[in-house]
Amino acid sequence: MSTQFDLIVLGAGPGGYVTAIRAAQLGLKTAVVEREHLGGICLNWGCIPTKALLRTSELFYLMKHAGDFGLAVDNPRFDIEAVVKRSRKVAGQLSGGVGYLMKKHKITVIDGEARLEKAANAPRVIVKGKDGKETPFEAKHVIVATGARARTLPQAGLAPDGKAIWTYREAMVPKEMPKSLLVVGSGAIGIEFASFYRSLGADVTVVEMLDRILPAEDAEISALARKAFEKQGMAFRTETVVEKAGVVGDAVACVLKGKDGKTETLNVHRVIVAIGIIGNTEGLGLEACGAKIERGHVVVDGFGRTGAPGLYAIGDVTGPPWLAHKASHEGVICVETIAGLHTHALDVSRIPGCTYSHPQIASVGLTEDKAKAAGKKIKVGRFPFKGNGKAIALGEQEGLIKTIFDADSGELLGAHMIGAEVTELIQGYAIAKTLETTEAELMETIFPHPTLSEMMHEAVLDADGRVMHI
């Protein structure tokens, strides 16, 4: 195996492997170092396997409501082992696919754990293989794409033990259905697991430190989400933290403390800790090579440059938003910059975010509050699912699409959605933002009938007082 490369990428997650493919397309001799699975967390332990699980819970929900559609399904049941097995199979299939892509693009895959050593130009990459042997590799450029891992709360007794106290990792491969569940953190990950387990019948309580769930989303959407989940039987404790927790037999005793100082003890079968993630920066020798690390993340500019010669970082290891598509996009910008192409720094206002719960939530750009806080004069448009023919036909009448425009320039500042399939709709607004369309072009766009996407049109028209079907 060659030990000289133009580019070595550390980590083969959605940030790393996409970066490597783009580098290969640009003619760079490229290698990726991966310690575990090609495809990283996203593909093996994140985005993809959870989508497989949520598909199961969606179907299960529909089976339970089969009568609404004129179907008869008696006593719907599930086999949790088989559900997990399908999810693992999906992940495995895709991981194999990444291996094929690496081969296709003639990218060298180096198995093992990397660390960096300061060298004349770019850092030297030392890879420790499964056998413990270390091999040095040289490259003109090194991109760190090592991702992140779950943040935990050992001080509150919430150190994951893999049995009763879980992170996303254990939550994805349950051996049995938890009877009751406390989800700590109401971000996308927490809400997706809460939705999955609630749909399959667990008693679910979600604890959130801030005053509303899905705190990154628009306040109106977050309130609608809470209402929808509560209707399904989920319980929420906002402005609440887990003060103490202890495993008692096959259960966890949790002491929750509200803002007002009042405490409440909750005994649950399982706990999922989903309070965010921290970058995998340790043991890499990043600081010795000249990179700066702040609050668990590598400090970079908009092009992934660390300031140290030949050393770059992209994706979760550089901080939020922790999204696979943000990592891939950053990787492409970084490698195109290295190749001397004309690039623009990542614009976070153009990164869509999706939560695949039931109902789904999706957004891009500024929330109404943030737009106001930024001093913008805004126009807001709304359209509810109950005014849309396709939504009614689908039996999905709950939901809302909301648009926020700059009243002066017509710029689409943000779009927020809750309801069926909105994660598949949001890219329409993302394209609009990238092309810098104003409300005028969106109003002129022809949306097919009957589709859920018509609501996107109506939400734009509504911002201008021209809504048609409500």
Place this chain on the structure above:
Amino acid sequence: MTIQILMPALSPTMEEGTLAKWMIKTGDAIKAGQVIAEIETDKATMEVEAVDEGVVSAILVPAGTAGVKVNAVIAEIVGEGAAPAPKAPAPFAAPAPLPAAAPAPAAMTAAPIQLPTPMAAAASGDRVKASPLAKRIAKSRGIDLSGLVGSGPNGRIILRDVENAKPGASPVRSPASAPAPALPAGGLIAPASLDQRIYSPDRFMVKPLDGMRRTVAKRLTESFMQVPHFPLTLDLVIDGLLAARARINAGAPEGVKVSVNDLLIKASAMALKAVPDANASYTDDGVILHRHADVAVAVAIEGGLITPVIFNAESKGLAAISAEMKDLAKRARDRKLKPQEYQGGTFSLSNLGMFGIKAFASIINQPQGMILSVGAGEERPIVKNGQLAVANVMTVTLTCDHRVVDGAIGAQWLAAFKTFVEAPETMLL
């Protein structure tokens, strides 16, 4: 409703023509595309086609009438149904003879057309590639998109580019006041940056583009690509001019010292008055013939060049031209010129004689129709009455915009200029 049929302009230079023959008579029903008349110009006879359907209600200009002005109403038809939408004037093709069934009449037979301001921004083909948001923000801030270089895909101007542009900072438009049409790509056809895989960054430095450099690059690129230009070169014997200058300066009051260039400004202005067709600008509306000789003089300054204008140079004395030129040149070098002092010339003069350049051909300073490039005056052998002799000779090159100044007109102008330079006293006539 009644639709007026107007006398069409069949070429850019046409002002009037002869209505040779009518193919229709009052009461005829005509269809769009039907030949209705024949028009004669000095160059050709052409057929005029109807644009609208209707019944001929009046023939206002009888067949055989000469000197019918362009846009005069020559007939009227009563149309059926809704009024036709007014049509924009069709841009003319090059001033080559137009084929029969020329496109021009189409526009001219429609309802009377409000002519845009002369030399207004150009035709619709000059699309500036910009995002809708960039366009709207630029409009609200008064930023001219055609002056920006887009950083989006394929040179598309995006919000960022507009935000980086200073509000109201339409780049310095050197001499001409006319907004220059944008280039197809929304900027210059140039690489966004040097390919650093080929040109290593340690082997060059980047000097940022300032407004003047951008303007020079943009305007001259546009001119060189858009104007069908050609040079005419002539040698002038300037012994008479030098002698006259010496006498003028000897007799001039304290502080007045006329330069060769001042004399050339005056001679140019006189030649423009002598050959008024050469004092012209091309527009889609027609050829603009300037009433005064406003001579723009190229002045090299730190970081670029600028062309201050001696307005009405034909009616100014040498002392006045000389004093004005000194003041303008000094303030040009200090970058203190007001826009009205470097915009709006009708002709340009560029002199590189002081650098010893023998001859060169400048690029047209749009929308002016001509620019004169002046080489060094030097002693050269000449043949005079079959004998070799030595004379002070200067080579000048006139670059002409063929759309308004044909070879013969350029030559006439040069001949007049030569007379004024070689026999400066004739300027007193």
